Each structure stands twice: as C-alpha cells, then as structure tokens.
Amino acid sequence: MISLAYRDVSNSFGRYLLTGIGLGLLIGVTLTMAGVFRGMVDDGKALLRSAGADIWVVQQNTLGPFAEPSSLPDDIYRGILALEGVSQATNVAYLTLEVSHGSRSVRVMLEGIDADSNRLPLTAGRPVSRSHYELVADERSGFRVGDRIPIHRHEYEVVGLTRGMRSPSGDPMLFLPLKDAQEIQFLKDNDALFRDRRQLQENPRLNPPGNPALLDAVEESLFSNHRVNAVLVQLLPGTNPWQVADEIEKWLRLTAYPRDEMEEILIGQLIAMASKQIGMFLVILTIVSAAIVALTIYSMTQTKLKEIAVLKLIGTRNALISRMILLEAIGLGMIGFLTGKLAVTYWAPLFPKHVVLLPEDTFRALLITLVICVLASIAGIRAALRVPPGSAIGG
Amino acid sequence: MAVTKTAPVENNDTQPAILVENLSKTYGSGSSAVHALKDASMQVLPGEVVGLLGPSGSGKTTLLQCLGAIIDPSGGRITLGGDLLFENGWQYSDRRTLRRDRIGFIFQRPYLIPFMDATENIAFLPMLQGKSNKQAYARAAELLEMLDITERGGARIEQLSGGEQQRVAIARALANRPPIVLADEPTAPLDSHRAMSVMKLLHKMAAKSGTAIIVVTHDENIIPVFKRLYRLRDGVLHEEEGEGRPFDYLNDEQ
Incomplete structure (x- = not known):
C-alpha cells in the first residue's frame, strides 16, 4: 500500500x-x-558537594549564608569541635564580587577556606598551601594557573584549577585562605581608614585625655575582622546529624542545618x-x-x-x-x-x-x-x- | 452486505450496466421542499456512453450523486450490473466500498492526488481494494498503455499537461473495472479539440472494457457525438436520440 x-x-x-x-x-x-x-x-548541589559538610552552622535564626546574611565569631568552631560525634569544624566565609581578568571583569564567588582542610578536586596545579595570596579557581572563571588577580589592595596567584564549582547564581568560585577572605570582606581603602580614625580621635568618649590605650583598643576592634559566615561541620561515621544539630542549637545558641535541610534551603527557597x-x-x-x-x-x-x-x-x-x-x-x-x-x-x-x-x-x-x-x-x-x-x- | 438480484430487463438481451427506475430526490419538507429529481428513469448498457444534459440547477449533480451512492435518493430503485443497490434505502451498508469497487468517477478537473505520480494515482485504487502492489501496478501499466501515456507513468502530476492529467483521471476511474463510470463535465476546462479527444478516449475505453459511462456535459461541441442522450429539465429526465456523429466532425465543418 x-x-x-x-x-x-x-x-x-x-x-x-x-x-x-x-x-x-x-x-x-x-x-x-x-x-x-x-x-x-x-x-546549588555543587556548592554543597564542594563544602563536604554534614552540618552547616550559621547565625541564630537565619537561613545563611546564601539565603540570608550570617555572621559568626571565628572562634565559635572550638565549641562545636568539643561536641560528641564531631570530627571536624571549619570556618568558612563567602562573598560575591567582580574581579579583573585582563581587560574584562568576571563575577565570582569567593570562598574563604581553611587551607588545612582544603580537599578540592583539582584539574590542574596544586592546592592552596600558603596562608595568604593564593587561590584555586573554577575553570569556568577563565583563569589559568599562574594568573595573578588583583583584589582590593593585594594580588592573588592562581595555584590550582577545579571544575564544576559554582555559586547558586551560577558564578564560578574562587577558593582562597580564610584570613584573606575575611580581610577582603571588611577591608577599607586608605581614605576611608583615615576618615574613620579622625572621627574616633575627635570623639572624646573614645579618646579621653590621658588614656590612649582605649583608642587603640577601639581601632583594633573596628579595623580587623574576626567574623565568618558559617562553620562547616563534619561528623564521625554513624553519627546522627539531626541530633548534633539539636545540640549545637541548644548549647551554642546558633542555627544548624544538616546537609538535607541546607539543600532544601538552597534549592527549595533560594531558587524557588x-x-x-x-x-x-x-x-x-x-x-x-x-x-x-x-x-x-x-x-x-x-x-x-x-x-x-x-x-x-x-x-x-x-x-x-x-x-x-x-x-x-x-x-x-x-x-x-x-x-x-x-x-x-x-x-x-x-x-x-x-x-x-x-x-x-x-x-x-x-x-x-x-x-x-x-x-x-x-x-x-x-x-x-x-x-x-x-x-x-x-x- | 445484502445484495438483491433483479430480473433482467424485458425486451433486452443485454443486462443494463445501470438501471434507474422512478428515482426521486427531495430536499427539505413541507412547503419549502425542493423536488430535485422526479421519477427519473434511465438505463445504460455495458460499453455504452450516454450524455446527460441540462441547464444549471436542473438536477444533474443530484442525479450523479445519487447514482454515485454519495447522497440518499428519496425514492425509486437503482440496479447496478444486476445487483439491486437502492430500494427503500441502500442495500449495501458500506457505500464507500461500493463506490470503490463498483463506480468510477471522473471530475471537471482531474483532481489527481498531487503527491503521487501518475502510476500511483491509478494503482492506488486496486491497492485500496486489497490487491497486491504487483497486481495494482500491473493494472496501472495496462491502463497507461491503453491511454498511450506509458512513458509519463513516473511523472509527477504537475509535470503532466492538462490532457495527460485527464487521461490519468480516466485511467483511475477504470482502475477497479467498475461496471459504471460517472463523468462530471470532464471536458469543461478543455478546448474543443482536446474535449473531442477526451470523448474519443472515453468511447474507446468503454468499448474495450465494457464499462458504461454517463457523461454530464454543457459542451455543445461534444453533444453531437452521443448516440443517446438524457436531458434533465426541472428534475424530470427525458431520453433523446443523439446524432452519433464521428469524432472528427468538427474538422469537416471547418
């Protein structure tokens, strides 16, 4: 037919x-x-994978660090480490900014990591080994090993490349030492520092005659940063993450999200x-x-x-x-x-x-x-x- | 499928290919009723070509649609090759199969299926009938040869001239060897010479295949070649003797 x-x-x-x-x-x-x-x-999942945490500890009653701002003192991890079932607690700081790449600028998310606990899968180069001015970049950022990236007043050298590490907004990630990330987050330019210092000096309550140590203490507090956005917690095998999260919330007065809950926040709420x-x-x-x-x-x-x-x-x-x-x-x-x-x-x-x-x-x-x-x-x-x-x- | 045989027509040795008795068709009812056909009777013998004439609105298309099992007559009787087709309703439950197997159609324009070539247009009907591709294509080849267009068999429809297309349409109408072919103004779009050529072909094919052909026409040039005519006036069918002139009579007149 x-x-x-x-x-x-x-x-x-x-x-x-x-x-x-x-x-x-x-x-x-x-x-x-x-x-x-x-x-x-x-x-969103790649970010969670790269963090490798069983629990995310953030500022109390916030959905941080991605859905809401979260700020924690950088020594809180010691209290977390003392809890039963916790094998590792690492400070982490995140910030999004534009960095120069030759004649163009690239929007990236910086993640401040503890160099000792850096277990990123690398496709080239080496991990961050020095405590300052080195970083590992996601391939999609376009950077290559050996590139030098100016961020604020310092230059950072790309020592390694990784793949598939993106922020929930799809920006490629750069991993650098935590201290550097903290500094970048709060670093001010020289003019701003000069203006702030003069303001402090002219304030008689902060600079009383005959007590210069008070002004020094105030300046030290204002011009340094000891805050992080979250603490990533790894547990010993067999430990119930919900139980540890409850302990953190109860005793340290913070908010703790087991990995599933953080995934729900990232995917269910942030990109809903x-x-x-x-x-x-x-x-x-x-x-x-x-x-x-x-x-x-x-x-x-x-x-x-x-x-x-x-x-x-x-x-x-x-x-x-x-x-x-x-x-x-x-x-x-x-x-x-x-x-x-x-x-x-x-x-x-x-x-x-x-x-x-x-x-x-x-x-x-x-x-x-x-x-x-x-x-x-x-x-x-x-x-x-x-x-x-x-x-x-x-x- | 109920088929009723009728007795052979009296005083005629040959059984008619189609016998129509007292056929009527009324559209609407009551005061608005239109009687398109009134007690129309006709018979056409196998191999005979008769003309069906009449002005517009006289009921030609209605008669053709009744004979083609397309619309339901209001009364009367139609017998095809000895089989009763219609009397108080169609005797065939599947009229589409009836049309496919027993009735051939030729239209004003060829209306060939444009996405098939000439051979396929002809072979498609036997295929619909359930014939194998080989049998269907053999039948198509046979008809193409009879119509002298064998070499155009593989041509696409738009590559054929108007005359060639009409030949293919004639071949398609005869593909399933129907006892009757209904031709609705087949020469309407053609000039007088081409029209005469088509009429010659219809007569030739009718004689060769024994198929009866009813040709609806307005064409004054071809009317003289019919030996027998039916004329419709206001739904009433009249039989007339035709002149039966030779197909080249126009040349003689010129």
Whole structure:
C-alpha cells in the first residue's frame, strides 16, 4: 500500500522540513529553559558537594549564608569541635564580587577556606598551601594557573584549577585562605581608614585625655575582622546529624542545618522564584509550540481538502486519511525534536549560565512533543473527516 | 452486505450496466421542499456512453450523486450490473466500498492526488481494494498503455499537461473495472479539440472494457457525438436520440 503521509511529505519536503526546523528551534528554547533550571539546581548541589559538610552552622535564626546574611565569631568552631560525634569544624566565609581578568571583569564567588582542610578536586596545579595570596579557581572563571588577580589592595596567584564549582547564581568560585577572605570582606581603602580614625580621635568618649590605650583598643576592634559566615561541620561515621544539630542549637545558641535541610534551603527557597518563572516560560513555550503544530497541520490539511474529498469519494477509508495527517504531525514533531535537541547541544555551552541537559528531561520533552503533535493533528483530522465526498463533484 | 438480484430487463438481451427506475430526490419538507429529481428513469448498457444534459440547477449533480451512492435518493430503485443497490434505502451498508469497487468517477478537473505520480494515482485504487502492489501496478501499466501515456507513468502530476492529467483521471476511474463510470463535465476546462479527444478516449475505453459511462456535459461541441442522450429539465429526465456523429466532425465543418 502506498503511504499517503510519506508521499505527501516527499511532495513538499522543503516546506515541511523548514516548518519542522522552525518548530525545532522553539523546542530548543524550551529545552534550554529546562536546562537552565536544572543548571541552577545543579549549581546549588555543587556548592554543597564542594563544602563536604554534614552540618552547616550559621547565625541564630537565619537561613545563611546564601539565603540570608550570617555572621559568626571565628572562634565559635572550638565549641562545636568539643561536641560528641564531631570530627571536624571549619570556618568558612563567602562573598560575591567582580574581579579583573585582563581587560574584562568576571563575577565570582569567593570562598574563604581553611587551607588545612582544603580537599578540592583539582584539574590542574596544586592546592592552596600558603596562608595568604593564593587561590584555586573554577575553570569556568577563565583563569589559568599562574594568573595573578588583583583584589582590593593585594594580588592573588592562581595555584590550582577545579571544575564544576559554582555559586547558586551560577558564578564560578574562587577558593582562597580564610584570613584573606575575611580581610577582603571588611577591608577599607586608605581614605576611608583615615576618615574613620579622625572621627574616633575627635570623639572624646573614645579618646579621653590621658588614656590612649582605649583608642587603640577601639581601632583594633573596628579595623580587623574576626567574623565568618558559617562553620562547616563534619561528623564521625554513624553519627546522627539531626541530633548534633539539636545540640549545637541548644548549647551554642546558633542555627544548624544538616546537609538535607541546607539543600532544601538552597534549592527549595533560594531558587524557588526563578524556578517558578522558568516553569511559566516552559508552559507558555509548550502552548505556543502546540499552537504552531496545530496550525501547521490544520493548514496543511486545508490546502488539500479537495484531494481528501476525492480520496473519500474513490473509497479511501477515514482511518487511512487520519493516519496520513497523524503521521505527518508526528513527523513534524520528530524533526522539531531532533532539531531542538541538536540546537540545544550546540548552543548550551555558549550560555553564561550553566545549562544541564538530563536524559530524563530530553525523554520527557520527546513525550510531550509527541503528545502535542497527536493532539494538534486532531484539528486537521476533524477538518478532513468533515469534508463530504460529494464536494469533489460539481463546481 | 445484502445484495438483491433483479430480473433482467424485458425486451433486452443485454443486462443494463445501470438501471434507474422512478428515482426521486427531495430536499427539505413541507412547503419549502425542493423536488430535485422526479421519477427519473434511465438505463445504460455495458460499453455504452450516454450524455446527460441540462441547464444549471436542473438536477444533474443530484442525479450523479445519487447514482454515485454519495447522497440518499428519496425514492425509486437503482440496479447496478444486476445487483439491486437502492430500494427503500441502500442495500449495501458500506457505500464507500461500493463506490470503490463498483463506480468510477471522473471530475471537471482531474483532481489527481498531487503527491503521487501518475502510476500511483491509478494503482492506488486496486491497492485500496486489497490487491497486491504487483497486481495494482500491473493494472496501472495496462491502463497507461491503453491511454498511450506509458512513458509519463513516473511523472509527477504537475509535470503532466492538462490532457495527460485527464487521461490519468480516466485511467483511475477504470482502475477497479467498475461496471459504471460517472463523468462530471470532464471536458469543461478543455478546448474543443482536446474535449473531442477526451470523448474519443472515453468511447474507446468503454468499448474495450465494457464499462458504461454517463457523461454530464454543457459542451455543445461534444453533444453531437452521443448516440443517446438524457436531458434533465426541472428534475424530470427525458431520453433523446443523439446524432452519433464521428469524432472528427468538427474538422469537416471547418
């Protein structure tokens, strides 16, 4: 038996292919949106993975350090270390800033780490070994081993590279010694220091005559930083993280999040709004794709209503005509899907945001495309079935 | 599928390919009823080509649609090759199969399926009937040869001239060897010479295949070639003797 769909498509293959490619670009955009969302989730998880903590300890009653500001004294970790089941407690500081890279600037997230507990997976170079002015950069930042990065008043040397370390916003991360991170966070320029000192000196309560030690103490307190954003806690094997978190909250009056809870904060709350927005885009793009397929199939059917009337008149079954329209719709969807998949594979690396394409998302997109095509073909099939065979006879 | 055999027509040795008795068709009801056909009777013998004439609105298309099992007559009887098709309703439950197997159609324009080549347009009907591809293509080749367009078999429809397309349409109508072909103004878009050429072909094919052909026409040039005519006036069908002129009579007149 002659395949009506194959013959019809062959007859106007160029137009059919171009329509499919157009649809494919739309599917590609839809897949990219899904990939951007997955990328955000992946970035959040990557950050948690890189920290390697079982518990995140932050300022009391905050969702810090990413969802809310969190500030802790940098000696609080000693109290945590004393708790039963804790094997390691490490201070950590985070800050986002723009750094120069040649003639351009790169937005990065700095993570101040304790050099002793630095277990980053490196793809090049070595870990941070000195206590100052060295850092390990994520490859996506564009830095190479040996690059020197000016940050405020100091230059930092890139000694190692790592991969897949991004902030929840998708910015590449730079890992440097904790003390340096603390300094960068609170370091002021010379003019600001001069103004602050003069203000202190002119304040008789802070600079009383005959007591210069008081002014020294105040300055020391103001111009140095002993705060961190969080303490990362690692537990001994077999220790219940919820129990230790309860102990930290009860005795140290801090807030402690086991890893699962921190993941929930990062993914469920921090990127919830973005995911809803992307979800809306996905729904709109899906509706637009469905409308385009439906309109294309309907138009293709409309252009051959006379031929369909003739086919019906000479005895062609409705099932054969319906199959032709359905197969053409599915074929269009398949061309669109393959084009979209191909397009997103090639253009995803060009996106500034991390785009993650999961096989299950691709499979889901294929299923949705097929369902849309089947639904879209209904309009065309209805139009074809409504054509009376007698309309082939007479003017 | 109930099929009722009718007795052979009296005073005629040959059983008619199609016998229509007292066929009527009324659209609407009550005071707004339109009687498109009133007790129309006709018969066409196998291999015969008859003309069906009448002004616009006289009921030609209605008669053709009734004979083609496209619309339901309001009354009367249709017998096709001895099988009762219609009497108080269609005797075939599946009219689409009836049209496919027993009735051929030729339209004003060829209305060939543009996404099939000439051979496929012809072979498609036997395929619908359940014939194998080999049988279907063999039948198509046979018809193409009879119509002298064998070399155009693989051509796409838009590559064929108007005359070639009409030939392919004739071949398609005959592909399933129907006892009757209904031709709805097949020469309407053609000039007088091409129209005559189509009429010649129809007569040739009718004679070769034994198929009866009813040709609806307005074309004054081709009317003289019919030996027998039916004329419809206000739903009433009248039989007339035709002139039966030779196909080249136009050349003689010029």
